[in-house]
Amino acid sequence: MFHDLFFSKSKTKVPKPCPIALSTRVRLARNLREFPFPGRAQSGQKKAVLSKCMKALGKVKNLKACTSVELDELSELDRQILVEKHLISLELSQSDESGGVVLSDDRSCSVMVNEEDHLRIQVLANGLDFKKVWKLADTLDSGIESNLDYAFDSQLGFLTACPTNLGTGMRASVMMHLPGLVLSKNMDKVINAVNHLGIAVRGLFGEGSDASGSIFQISNQQTLGESESAILERLQDTLENIVHQEKMAREKLMEDDGVRLVDKMSRAMGALKNCYLIQSAEAMDHLSLIRLAADFGFLPEKFRALADRMFIEVQPGHVQLSAGKPIEPSERDHLRAEILRKEFIRMPQLNLDAQVD
Amino acid sequence: MKCHHCDSQATVHLTQIINGQMHKMDLCESCAQEKGVTNPDNLSIGNLLDDQPKIDSSTASMTCESCGTTHQDFKKGGRLGCEACYHVFRPVLEPLLDGMHAGINHLGKIPSRSLKKKSLVESEETLRQALHKAVEEENYEKAAELRDHLKKLQSQNSPTT
Numbered sequence: 001m002f003h004d005l006f007f008s009k010s011k012t013k014v015p016k017p018c019p020i021a022l023s024t025r026v027r028l029a030r031n032l033r034e035f036p037f038p039g040r041a042q043s044g045q046k047k048a049v050l051s052k053c054m055k056a057l058g059k060v061k062n063l064k065a066c067t068s069v070e071l072d073e074l075s076e077l078d079r080q081i082l083v084e085k086h087l088i089s090l091e092l093s094q095s096d097e098s099g100g101v102v103l104s105d106d107r108s109c110s111v112m113v114n115e116e117d118h119l120r121i122q123v124l125a126n127g128l129d130f131k132k133v134w135k136l137a138d139t140l141d142s143g144i145e146s147n148l149d150y151a152f153d154s155q156l157g158f159l160t161a162c163p164t165n166l167g168t169g170m171r172a173s174v175m176m177h178l179p180g181l182v183l184s185k186n187m188d189k190v191i192n193a194v195n196h197l198g199i200a201v202r203g204l205f206g207e208g209s210d211a212s213g214s215i216f217q218i219s220n221q222q223t224l225g226e227s228e229s230a231i232l233e234r235l236q237d238t239l240e241n242i243v244h245q246e247k248m249a250r251e252k253l254m255e256d257d258g259v260r261l262v263d264k265m266s267r268a269m270g271a272l273k274n275c276y277l278i279q280s281a282e283a284m285d286h287l288s289l290i291r292l293a294a295d296f297g298f299l300p301e302k303f304r305a306l307a308d309r310m311f312i313e314v315q316p317g318h319v320q321l322s323a324g325k326p327i328e329p330s331e332r333d334h335l336r337a338e339i340l341r342k343e344f345i346r347m348p349q350l351n352l353d354a355q356v357d
Numbered sequence: 358m359k360c361h362h363c364d365s366q367a368t369v370h371l372t373q374i375i376n377g378q379m380h381k382m383d384l385c386e387s388c389a390q391e392k393g394v395t396n397p398d399n400l401s402i403g404n405l406l407d408d409q410p411k412i413d414s415s416t417a418s419m420t421c422e423s424c425g426t427t428h429q430d431f432k433k434g435g436r437l438g439c440e441a442c443y444h445v446f447r448p449v450l451e452p453l454l455d456g457m458h459a460g461i462n463h464l465g466k467i468p469s470r471s472l473k474k475k476s477l478v479e480s481e482e483t484l485r486q487a488l489h490k491a492v493e494e495e496n497y498e499k500a501a502e503l504r505d506h507l508k509k510l511q512s513q514n515s516p517t518t
Contacts (some may be wrong), residue, residue, distance in 0.1 A: 158468075
């Protein structure tokens with residue numbers, strides 16, 4: 001019944017997906033004064049925070065035409081799908097009471113209530129674009145702040161439940177597709193190098209998730225002692241460097257053993273067209289190679305967009321949703337295969353003459 | 358070379374890189390055993406520093422009166438319970454923040470309401486001092502004026518507005 005919640009209501013054209021940086025996200029952690037943080041709050045206090053925040057969020061200009069939902073109203077499957085779409089966090093989806101979320105119409109902004117902190121403001125955009133995303137998050141935050149008193153300390157900045165978010169409360173991250181670095185076995189080196197720069201690398205679904213499909217979430221680790229723009233600048237430099245490394249790795253793979261790489265892509269196409277049982281991790285690895293083939297120009301651009309959409313639609317919750325009823329994991333693998341076959345059946349052969357730089 | 362924790366001869370020398378900064382520590386055999394240095398997976402200089410006896414004795418009984426979070430809770434879960442915790446646990450927090458972040462002073466956005474509040478609180482304090490001085494000097498006319506000012510400011514600064 002909440003299924004319209006999952007989809008953007010905006011009529012604007014979906015922007016073209018970018019080759020290496022899939023999407024940019026900025027998240028701000030904020031808490032209200034005079035209330036304990038959600039982890040310590042009593043049931044009544046959490047309820048009070050939820051209603052106070054929902055009321056304040058309703059007055060914010062950018063969020064006026066939006067959907068607001070209390071987590072209690074959602075089924076387990078609804079929650080799982082919102083997590084798979086990156087609209088709410090796993091932590092909020094598991095919250096037992098008084099959790100809430102407000103989603104903007106185009107689904108680019110979401111504000112979670114009573115997650116680890118009272119408010120988690122999140123803005124998402126396609127490609128690598130910190131400037132746009134930060135500007136929107138900053139405006140949204142100021143709008144919310146004009147209706148609420150934030151817990152703020154002049155030395156420590158915005159006060160958060162976990163000291164790792166203290167100060168700016170800002171976590172900026174970019175989802176990156178790095179098959180070149182994974183296939184050339186250079187990813188560990190990159191992770192080690194950026195960790196020393198105070199930058200974290202995680203899997204597609206954040207903390208604790210694996211790197212299926214060669215998709216990584218790269219974000220700042222430190223939030224205090226630097227301004228937002230300094231953090232974003234440093235992150236941007238590092239990400240540009242990673243994009244460069246990824247391009248070099250792809251070139252080298254093609255130069256050293258192009259036939260092996262083409263063989264991998266072509267087999268991935270074969271698997272997606274012909275599978276009858278497939279788990280999400282395997283599907284994501286094949287989709288990653290389709291995306292790579294589109295980046296090389298071996299497949300029309302539209303297959304990059306299709307791969308991006310399918311990365312989300314092969315997730316367990318989404319497959320379950322398309323079944324329309326609860327199904328066993330083995331049935332799910334069967335249905336996932338059916339969905340993929342249907343989407344990819346008309347995929348052409350790799351056009352190896354069409355390589356682009 | 359002496360052990361970081363006791364005065365015995367240090368035989369274990371640790372070097373760890375945290376956020377690009379090198380941290381060194383020298384330990385004797387028995388302190389190294391006690392701190393679990395023999396298992397490199399569990400080892401972090403941050404934890405060793407955190408376990409210094411001089412900090413422990415004064416902070417073990419720390420509890421936030423506002424929300425009930427204890428120092429033990431914080432050590433276990435890594436999360437604080439409320440705004441007031443940041444005052445209560447500041448002595449144990451500051452060395453941790455130093456290793457965790459790029460600095461310990463906020464250089465980012467300042468919420469506009471907090472900014473207004475801060476200056477209101479500051480001017481309230483200034484007025485209060487001036488009032489005190491005027492009373493001391495028996496300048497009652499000025500004191501009455503300042504009192505009216507202060508009242509006005511306090512009503513602006515109350516949480517209901």
